[in-house]
């Protein structure tokens with residue numbers, strides 16, 4: 001399927017100079033969202049997965065769908081201040097600014113196999129922080145799985161050693 005035709009480029013959002021990759025056209029098309037979730041699921045192959053970690057907030061769209069298909073749990077990683085219970089924090093650089101991500105301490109048990117999902121891999125700071133949070137809880141990252149990989153930003157260099165999959169690479 002030509003997923004590219006369902007991605008809308010929005011210039012200068014949320015800041016001047018950023019070309020925002022908007023996935024909402026893909027989400028609102030019944031066939032495209034189905035094919036996208038099936039393909040993201042196929043990327044996992046024979047890997048066993050205990051938890052699917054989704055990144056606040058656009059990672060929350062497909063991560064629970066993947067968890068359902070993989071018979072795994074879903075774990076939200078949220079921006080600072082949103083999770084209510086005891087948590088771990090990790091700060092990171094974004095393509096536009098800096099931020100802090102958090103995970104509940106009881107979200108992942110030592111030795112659990114984890115699939116990380118987000119909408120876009122840009123500079124890799126977000127995904128790197130997510131992998132660190134997972135590993136600090138004793139989890140094992142089996143794959144980092146994205147809709148879009150902006151390869152010209154070389155974010156994969158921050159994810160050395162983790163298998164990366166994406167529906168689209170620009």
Ligand code: AMP
Nearest residue numbers: 019020021095120121122123124125126
């Ligand atoms: P990064 O940490 O630079 O890899 O940025 C990844 C995070 O920022 C993801 O959670 C994306 O949702 C968001 N993001 C970064 N750049 C873009 C972009 N050009 N279009 C849409 N989302 C982006």
